[in-house]
Amino acid sequence: NFSLEQLQAIDSAHHLHPFTDHKDLRGAGARMITRAEGPFIYDLEGNQILDGMAGLWCVNIGYGREELAKAAYEQMKELPYYNSFFRCSSPTPVLLAQKIAELAPKGLSQVFYGSSGSEANDTALRLVRQFWALEGKPEKNRIISRRSAYHGSTIAGTSLGGMAGMHGQLHGAVPNIVHVMPPYAFEEAKPGESDDAFGLRAAKAVEDAILEAGVDNVAAFIGEPVMGAGGVKIPPATYWPEIERICRKYDVLLMLDEVITGYGRTGNWFAAETYGITPDTITTAKALTSGYQPLSALLVGDRVADTMVQKGGEFYHGYTYSGHPVACAVALANLNIIEKEGLVERVREDTGPYLNKALAEAVGDHPLVGETRSIGMMAAIEIVKDRNTRERFPGDGSAAVLIRDHAIANGLMMRATGDTMILSPPLIWTRETIDTACERIKSALDAAAKTLI
Numbered sequence: 001n002f003s004l005e006q007l008q009a010i011d012s013a014h015h016l017h018p019f020t021d022h023k024d025l026r027g028a029g030a031r032m033i034t035r036a037e038g039p040f041i042y043d044l045e046g047n048q049i050l051d052g053m054a055g056l057w058c059v060n061i062g063y064g065r066e067e068l069a070k071a072a073y074e075q076m077k078e079l080p081y082y083n084s085f086f087r088c089s090s091p092t093p094v095l096l097a098q099k100i101a102e103l104a105p106k107g108l109s110q111v112f113y114g115s116s117g118s119e120a121n122d123t124a125l126r127l128v129r130q131f132w133a134l135e136g137k138p139e140k141n142r143i144i145s146r147r148s149a150y151h152g153s154t155i156a157g158t159s160l161g162g163m164a165g166m167h168g169q170l171h172g173a174v175p176n177i178v179h180v181m182p183p184y185a186f187e188e189a190k191p192g193e194s195d196d197a198f199g200l201r202a203a204k205a206v207e208d209a210i211l212e213a214g215v216d217n218v219a220a221f222i223g224e225p226v227m228g229a230g231g232v233k234i235p236p237a238t239y240w241p242e243i244e245r246i247c248r249k250y251d252v253l254l255m256l257d258e259v260i261t262g263y264g265r266t267g268n269w270f271a272a273e274t275y276g277i278t279p280d281t282i283t284t285a286k287a288l289t290s291g292y293q294p295l296s297a298l299l300v301g302d303r304v305a306d307t308m309v310q311k312g313g314e315f316y317h318g319y320t321y322s323g324h325p326v327a328c329a330v331a332l333a334n335l336n337i338i339e340k341e342g343l344v345e346r347v348r349e350d351t352g353p354y355l356n357k358a359l360a361e362a363v364g365d366h367p368l369v370g371e372t373r374s375i376g377m378m379a380a381i382e383i384v385k386d387r388n389t390r391e392r393f394p395g396d397g398s399a400a401v402l403i404r405d406h407a408i409a410n411g412l413m414m415r416a417t418g419d420t421m422i423l424s425p426p427l428i429w430t431r432e433t434i435d436t437a438c439e440r441i442k443s444a445l446d447a448a449a450k451t452l453i
């Protein structure tokens, strides 16, 4: 048995972390999470922390589900691995593909597997460019995306994404990707502009980008239905239907990145349903297995799939772990739990609306809060220095980091991105869990206010 100090010393000597300032690790050391059960994670010191982020937006059914461990064990005994290259297959990925197609919006009935959301987006990018080449329009290869978007950490994912910090470190970006204004009313709407009008204006930015690039040059528009890592930016109701209309008008493919929103988070199996749109591709990962195994699924619509099948021949693309049987077995068990426990309906009809109300009541008028917003089980709190002018604190998001640290110390894991606090709890949260989380957020804000105000 290792002590916390020993593990932290080994960690900082040998382990390079994603999205972590390594100087911090050398100073304060990493928080060591050792086990988890239901909605809670536990650290090495024995602290119980309510996991307001569902890991990284993924543990939708909560921790400690025996059924998933059993599914993995049974599959490992039967067939721990086989590939799906060269006309091979195995039953579990086949049955999972059928299940996903059953849950997906109509018209998206084909599945291509990877191990991560980043891989799924890489695949989607290659696929849409290949599609247009097969259609005899290889010049249709530009992609429109949004600033603040997050589409993964591979070179393609980073290029598709619109995170300024990542672009700064991007040596060798994938060309022909342009980024437009996100539908972020809190910062981008004009004084007095209605939500609906702002949604249409944000969609118009996409149309303008298409026209600027030249209609014959644009392959696709890609977007997260609700921007996640960029700060739970929830678009006005007018945005997505207008984006769909624009894409259809100019024959630009519509690619949705549902790596966060897929499998229930917004109160429908897919956020495409929440916004009433039918995309050409949907990328999913995370909650497909509730994070118990690494697995992603790119859902491909009939138009793209038909061309690939009829004109494409071989798609020179794939991963050793495409359709990994153990990950697929875990996904089937996970989707079964989500269905059996009615978690999607629960979010839509009960806990989603309750979270929205409870958060607004608990901290909506707190002096540090400019806005609370949520959809389903995704929420954001905008941290401001002045509620009236929406002026932010100086220090590049350090106020939000301070609040986050207070929240964790109060027993709630949440995240800070820029000046925005984020929540993305497991779908198993009850009204009671939501109340507890809101109390802890309020205490964290009160504690931070003592030094900030």
Ligand code: PLP
Residues within 6 Å of the ligand: 056, 115, 116, 117, 118, 119, 121, 150, 151, 152, 153, 224, 228, 229, 257, 258, 259, 260, 285, 286
């Ligand atoms: N797309 C979105 C919207 C995401 O939030 C993420 C991860 O957070 C990704 C893609 C990348 O997924 P992964 O980290 O599994 O590669």
